[in-house]
Amino acid sequence: MVRRARLRVSVLVGLAITVLVAFVGGIAYAVMVHAQEAQVTRELRYNAQFGTPSTPPGCTWLFVLDDGVLNDGVLKVPPGFPRQDDLDVVEASGGTIERELELNGTEYLVLTQRGADDTTVQAVFDTRYQLADRRHLLLALAIAEVGGLLAAAFMGLGVGRGTVAPLAEALARQRRFVTDASHELRTPIARAHTRAQLLARWAKAADLPDHHRDGLDKLVSSIRGLGDVVDDLLLSARLSRQPDGLAGRAVDLAALAESAVATENDRADERRITLTVERPTGPLVVVGVETALRRAVDELLANAMRHTPEGGRIDVRLGLRGGCVELTVADTGEGFDPIEADRLFDRFHRGQDGPERRFGLGLALLREVVTSHGGTVDAFSHPGKGARFTLRLPVADPSTATGVVPGKAISTGPR
Ligand SMILES: Nc1ncnc2c1ncn2[C@@H]1O[C@H](COP(=O)(O)OP(=O)(O)OP(=O)(O)O)[C@@H](O)[C@H]1O
Ligand SMILES: [Mg+2]
Structure with missing residues (x-):
């Protein structure tokens, strides 16, 4: 973002100076041509009236x-x-x-x-001398324009650097604060989550009234949500530090998706949701950061689970298309308004999801993960019938795809 802002300021300063030189030059040229024409016409008329053929003036x-x-x-x-x-x-x-x-x-x-x-x-x-004067003026203007362009490029770079430096500093501080704070919060949140889980388990065994047990379950899920947010913040800061792509390993996306689905199976059974994975037999290898990709797939599954009613179905499909590994998560939930398809990926944009407290960060972060891996993500909806999200990631070059990570279940937070 800082680099883009610097470039934009440089280009704008350069353009402004170039346009200014061209404008001033254009006016000078037009004034000169007009003055020459008026002068020549005046002379011609005078000579036609008073001159003699044997002693005409020059030219x-x-x-x-x-x-x-x-x-x-x-x-x-x-x-x-x-x-x-x-x-x-x-x-x-x-x-x-x-x-x-x-x-x-x-x-x-x-x-x-x-x-x-x-x-x-x-x-x-x-008019040969007038034409020569015009040519000289044009040459002088062209030289001034090239000189102006060079000066503009240097000035633009200087101005761009100077203008954007405080922004870069502020962003770096903000990122540092986010990573430090998130990192410090992780351990106490994990501890609180474990304690809340123990309490909830004890409450199940003890003969506590239902509303107490419900309260403890809600406490567990709130702390888990808090842990997710902290993980997301850390991941987001990490991605913005490496905007040109992540130095990653080869990851088998098919195995990773299967593993992600396996962890959702119990929840799906509980809610009588049919959860399927369809994949080719071989591995589908991409290069990237496995934890980040896992969170992206988890996010799609979590969203689909949240939006699919009891008795519905969620289908995860994987395949190769046009040099990309394609992963689609389709559900039979309520879908969303198709006009919203792009805005869903904006930070803190969330639909009407009922009483549950959500943050609207999941898909925004998912897009950051996918674009930093050189991929794309699309959302499609059939309101009332379901939603479909498709990730496309460049397939890894088989010759460099060493150290394939089989997509084992990975815990990235106090889930
Ligand atoms: N499978 C889906 N079906 C229908 N709507 C969806 C689906 N997935 C996402 N959405 C819509 O997109 C919005 C943004 O999703 P996103 O994952 O970014 O945020 P969230 O799930 O509301 O909160 P968070 O993921 O931060 O906990 C959701 O609030 C919901 O309205
Ligand atoms: Mg979400």
């Missing part, structure tokens, strides 16, 4: 047609001049013809009009 030629006889001042005239057709038209019907001509590798301005004593005059102006 100008004058032709006078008097009773069909052409006076070209006996000067060496550029090829293609005079424009006889214009002279004939003006001589026959009067008026003025003004035109620009590209000829002889330059641009000419040609003005043909009636002159004094019933003559017809044609004034020709060669």
Whole structure:
């Protein structure tokens, strides 16, 4: 995030300076072209009226047609001049013809009009020096633009670094605080969880009223939830420290999913939910951090269990598609509004899940895990009929897939 912010600031500063130089240069060029055109037209009109063919000013030629006889001042005239057709038209019907001509590798301005004593005059102006001035200005602007770009790149880098440094520092402190606090909280929470479990077991054996036993069960599940949140915070901090992918081992996702499903079997039986896994016979190997992937699969299963009513079914399917290992968890629960499909992955976004206290973090963290492994996750829903979540992770190169972790059941917290 910090790197992206730095890059964005650099690019914006660079763009601003480039646009500014181009804008100022553009205005200078337009003003110059306009002034040149006005000056040339003024001179041409003056020369057509008062000049003589034998002594025209520089870059100008004058032709006078008097009773069909052409006076070209006996000067060496550029090829293609005079424009006889214009002279004939003006001589026959009067008026003025003004035109620009590209000829002889330059641009000419040609003005043909009636002159004094019933003559017809044609004034020709060669704009080669004006064109050269324009070319020089464009070259100067191009050099200024390149220089400006280089300066902008350096300034952008400096400004980007300076602007983002406090943000980077704040983020680093925040991450440190989260990891330190989570780490310190883990042990007391695990201890409290064990004690609460012992108490709940004792309460089952002792002849306690039902509401006390219920209270203890709720205490156990609340402490377990607290432990999950602390684990999620630690994992999230770890992932954000390694945004370019995790240095991981080869993990058999099929075995990992089977193991995750096995731990949910009892809960599924209790609620008469059919829980199935469908997988090809061989391993489906991806490279990654096994605990993180396990939590991702656990999260999908936990969500599916929560949203599937008694008697429903949850199907976990694994396969290979387009160079990716694909894992799908489909349930027959109430589903969600399809418009929400993307927002479900936002932090703290949660639907109407009844009285149970949830955090809306599970899918956000899952997406962090999956994207940091170079994969994707999609959500699909058929409201009233069920939801389907699909993970896709790049399949590991078989030649490098050593040390396959068979996906054993792993406890990542006081579950
Ligand atoms: N299988 C599902 N069927 C229907 N809705 C789902 C399903 N899975 C997730 N959702 C919806 O997506 C929301 C976000 O899920 P997420 O796992 O991020 O949060 P949570 O389960 O509410 O809380 P947490 O996972 O942090 O304990 C849920 O609140 C729920 O509305
Ligand atoms: Mg969840």
